Amino acid sequence: KPYDFLIILSEESASKINPKDIKQDRNTGFLLWDPSTIKKFKALKRLKKVLGIPVQMIAVEKFGNIVFGNSILFGAFTILSRIISEESAIETIKKFVPPMTLDKNLEAFELGKREAQDFAKTIEEGN
Numbered sequence: 614k615p616y617d618f619l620i621i622l623s624e625e626s627a628s629k630i631n632p633k634d635i636k637q638d639r640n641t642g643f644l645l646w647d648p649s650t651i652k653k654f655k656a657l658k659r660l661k662k663v664l665g666i667p668v669q670m671i672a673v674e675k676f677g678n679i680v681f682g683n684s685i686l687f688g689a690f691t692i693l694s695r696i697i698s699e700e701s702a703i704e705t706i707k708k709f710v711p712p713m714t715l716d717k718n719l720e721a722f723e724l725g726k727r728e729a730q731d732f733a734k735t736i737e738e739g740n
Contacts (some may be wrong), residue, residue, distance in 0.1 A: 618694050620686060621646040622668070623654065632659040643693045645686065664689065664732045666725065681721040684710075688725025692733060699726070 615636045616703050621627050621644065636642045646654065649667035657663060666689060672682035684706060691702040703719065710718045 618643045618690070619645070620690070621654075622650060627651045627654040627656075630654075630656040632656050635660060637661060645689055645693070647682075662736060664693070664729065666728050668725075671682050671724065674719065675715050676721055681714075681717055684718040684721035685725035685728075688722040688727075689729040689732075690725075691722075692726050701715075704726035 615634050617636050619635055621630065627646065630644075635644055642660075644657075644663045646657075646663070646665050647668045648665040649670035655687055657665050666685060668682040668685050669679055670677045671685060675681075676737070687702060687706070691697060691699055697705075702722065706718050707715065
């Protein structure tokens, strides 16, 4: 602690978060959460770099299965964390997802990426 990057997907996890648990440096301190599954998130107002993507809802409605939420999150994480390149992330998806779900996983990854890119622009404009 504190964390550079935190992904919260449940109400139970959200209730345990203290803003001091997340770093607030320039390239750290990101909180990624799912507003389709979390209704109460007290610490949210006191954090700066927060991206809410209704991952589980999008995964089911757009892709037909909650499992595609992982690729949405992976896309957002790839952009915001800058730990791995987009090319490496895509190669990872190609290596680990079943071939019959590859196209949907890549589409979900791109969706998460776009959400994070739009979010990153707002942060840059605010600084």
